[in-house]
Amino acid sequence: MAFFEVCESGKGWQECRRFCHENATFNVQAHSLEHLGTVEAYSDSIPHLLEILPDAHYTLVSVATDEKRQSVIAYARFHGTHSGIDASVPATGKSLVSDYVFIMRLEAGRVAEVTKVWNDGHAASQLGWT
Helix, strand or coil: CHHHHHHHCCCCHHHHHHHEEEEEEEEECCCCCCCCCEHHHHHHHHHHHHHHCCCCEEEEEEEEEECCCCEEEEEEEEEEECCCCCCCCCCCCCEEEEEEEEEEEEECCEEEEEEEEECHHHHHHHCCCC
């Protein structure tokens, strides 16, 4: 969970890497993130998101651990208001609350793979981006 907290609070790969394998993969079926194939790329994208949504934060709802399969599942809600800068979309002043799930697969006690389950279209709609 320390990895989840560091990653989702926008500390970037420099902080996240201590919990991960160097080649940790990132999987997602959300168009806005599908180009990010590694945990490094994903974790380095979060600081930019915080420039767009300066008040962004998550609320942890639930955590499940499966020791046999070496996985941890975190269910959270992401909150934020588009009041920051972004060259492609002017600030809308609209807020979102978006549910998501992080499935973290471990190898030898370190994150080897992350799968994020998230509806980016719903989030974009709440922010007035679509």
